[in-house]
Amino acid sequence: MTMPYYVAPEQVMKDRAEYAQKGIARGRSLIASTYAEGIVIVAENPSRSLHKVSEIYDRIAFAGVGKYNEFDQLRVSGVRHADTKGYAYSREDVDARSLANLYAQYLGQVFTHEMKPLEVEILVAELGTELHPNQLYHIAYEGTITDEDRYAVLGGETEAIAQEVESGWEENWSLSAALQATVGALAGAERTLVGKDLEVAVLTEGSGRRSFHRLMDTELDTLLT
Amino acid sequence: MTLPFFTPLDDPGPDFAGLIRRLQIPMRAPANIGSPQAPMGAGGPGGSEYRHGTTVVALRFADGIVMAGDRRATEGHAIAHRAMEKVFPADRFSAVAIAGAAGPAVEMVRLFQTQLEHYEKVEGVVLSLEGKANQLGQMVREHLPMAMQGLGVVPLFAGYDLARSTGRIFTYDVTGGHYEETEHNATGSGGRDARTTIKLGYRMGMARDDAVELAVQALFEAADEDSATGGPDLVRGIYPLVATVTAAGFESVTEEEVALRFATLIERRRVEGREP
Numbered sequence: 001m002t003m004p005y006y007v008a009p010e011q012v013m014k015d016r017a018e019y020a021q022k023g024i025a026r027g028r029s030l031i032a033s034t035y036a037e038g039i040v041i042v043a044e045n046p047s048r049s050l051h052k053v054s055e056i057y058d059r060i061a062f063a064g065v066g067k068y069n070e071f072d073q074l075r076v077s078g079v080r081h082a083d084t085k086g087y088a089y090s091r092e093d094v095d096a097r098s099l100a101n102l103y104a105q106y107l108g109q110v111f112t113h114e115m116k117p118l119e120v121e122i123l124v125a126e127l128g129t130e131l132h133p134n135q136l137y138h139i140a141y142e143g144t145i146t147d148e149d150r151y152a153v154l155g156g157e158t159e160a161i162a163q164e165v166e167s168g169w170e171e172n173w174s175l176s177a178a179l180q181a182t183v184g185a186l187a188g189a190e191r192t193l194v195g196k197d198l199e200v201a202v203l204t205e206g207s208g209r210r211s212f213h214r215l216m217d218t219e220l221d222t223l224l225t
Numbered sequence: 226m227t228l229p230f231f232t233p234l235d236d237p238g239p240d241f242a243g244l245i246r247r248l249q250i251p252m253r254a255p256a257n258i259g260s261p262q263a264p265m266g267a268g269g270p271g272g273s274e275y276r277h278g279t280t281v282v283a284l285r286f287a288d289g290i291v292m293a294g295d296r297r298a299t300e301g302h303a304i305a306h307r308a309m310e311k312v313f314p315a316d317r318f319s320a321v322a323i324a325g326a327a328g329p330a331v332e333m334v335r336l337f338q339t340q341l342e343h344y345e346k347v348e349g350v351v352l353s354l355e356g357k358a359n360q361l362g363q364m365v366r367e368h369l370p371m372a373m374q375g376l377g378v379v380p381l382f383a384g385y386d387l388a389r390s391t392g393r394i395f396t397y398d399v400t401g402g403h404y405e406e407t408e409h410n411a412t413g414s415g416g417r418d419a420r421t422t423i424k425l426g427y428r429m430g431m432a433r434d435d436a437v438e439l440a441v442q443a444l445f446e447a448a449d450e451d452s453a454t455g456g457p458d459l460v461r462g463i464y465p466l467v468a469t470v471t472a473a474g475f476e477s478v479t480e481e482e483v484a485l486r487f488a489t490l491i492e493r494r495r496v497e498g499r500e501p
Contacts, residue, residue: 055346073230079346080229080244087241087339088250102228208317210342 016117020141023119024066025156029186031165032123033151034134035178038204039125042182045199053201055212057082059127060096061203065154066120074122096126100137100145108143117141121154127203127211161185176223195220241343275376276305278330280447280454281322282419283383283394284409286436289471290383290392292320293440295448296463297455298327307458312466314475316341319357319384320468324413326376333364333378354386358395358403366401379412385470415447415454422446437467437478441486457487
């Protein structure tokens with residue numbers, strides 16, 4: 001009879017974390033930052049149809065890095081949660097904090113109980129009102145949740161990028177300034193990124209109740225130059 | 226509430242109605258409301274216990290469609306509400322107007338609006354105008370058991386078809402059957418009078434202002450003939466709701482403009498020496 005050999009729980013968790021981190025590091029990073037009129041989310045993504053940044057609800061956006069099918073499943077379930085909540089109660093009862101908590105619970109659950117952790121890092125962003133500030137909830141693969149009110153960097157190798165954003169970040173900067181700084185930080189010293197390499201979306205007060213808006217083509221190119 | 230997850234074999238996809246059925250969130254009143262058959266038309270339009278909304282119109286013009294509805298809700302012979310809204314944006318490029326049992330009708334609109342937005346967010350693309358019209362047809366069809374008990378809902382759906390660059394109008398019957406109209410239509414208890422008014426004044430390729438004017442006139446005539454249709458309420462300053470859908474999307478016609486059009490209409494009749 002073979003004995004099941006003992007593996008220390010520390011080792012199990014370490015292995016899982018390494019596995020998830022490796023998966024996430026294979027993809028490109030993403031930055032979300034507040035600016036004068038709202039929140040801008042910038043991802044390096046040459047695809048026009050497989051989105052990393054999307055709309056969840058009237059004032060809530062979702063962004064993910066890592067394995068596409070995994071974060072897209074999280075996105076869809078977030079849309080379902082928000083729409084059913086808004087339908088059962090009222091549109092104003094849908095908030096990012098409770099959604100971010102549910103995501104954190106779910107990711108934590110999968111990390112500790114499933115064979116394979118999710119190889120994703122996600123962001124739930126909520127446009128503020130006069131009473132509440134803008135909110136960025138950054139949720140890691142193991143369910144750790146942090147809330148930021150200035151900027152958040154998601155991805156594998158984020159330290160250099162975060163330093164770059166930190167050094168240039170300004171309160172209430174313009175959309176164009178925020179975009180140029182974040183795109184510069186994503187590109188690093190050796191590369192330059194242009195409009196077609198990027199997926200950019202903003203949460204900003206517009207004409208209707210839905211504040212999510214994608215910046216594309218000429219609109220984006222104008223802001224970048 | 227928990228995060229709703231489904232296995233790939235069990236996934237409701239972009240169907241919001243299917244999703245809430247799966248999550249067992251009650252959509253509307255149960256199909257059988259238990260009471261004996263509520264007699265249709267016992268107290269004017271519909272039974273006396275339920276709120277009814279009446280008379281909505283839609284017509285095509287050069288750049289899209291105009292939709293309008295009066296503001297009265299009735300319970301039998303009594304006026305239940307003077308400022309009910311019956312014209313709603315369904316999404317950015319379409320509008321829906323309702324006539325019939327007010328409770329289920331408003332609920333149907335809410336479900337329909339959520340359904341369209343849900344589809345758009347889950348799929349990442351917007352449904353075609355015809356797809357939206359079919360969706361609404363399904364909801365009306367599912368409502369048939371209640372319609373048989375006297376709680377019928379008959380919507381009007383219209384929007385701007387971005388693929389064809391034209392406005393389109395769809396009408397429904399209680400079985401969920403839907404039919405595309407080439408010019409105009411109206412539904413509700415004053416629908417007949419409204420329809421006749423539009424028919425007499427209609428021209429192909431009308432300008433926006435003429436189309437809004439004609440919709441206002443149609444509601445005026447309907448209110449004149451039908452007790453369940455509310456006219457302009459000059460005492461309280463409540464006017465019918467008018468909206469347009471064009472390539473620029475859904476736009477409400479301002480209350481000032483509607484009020485001015487009614488004032489001009491009434492003044493014109495006074496000058497002509499006719500009863501208003």
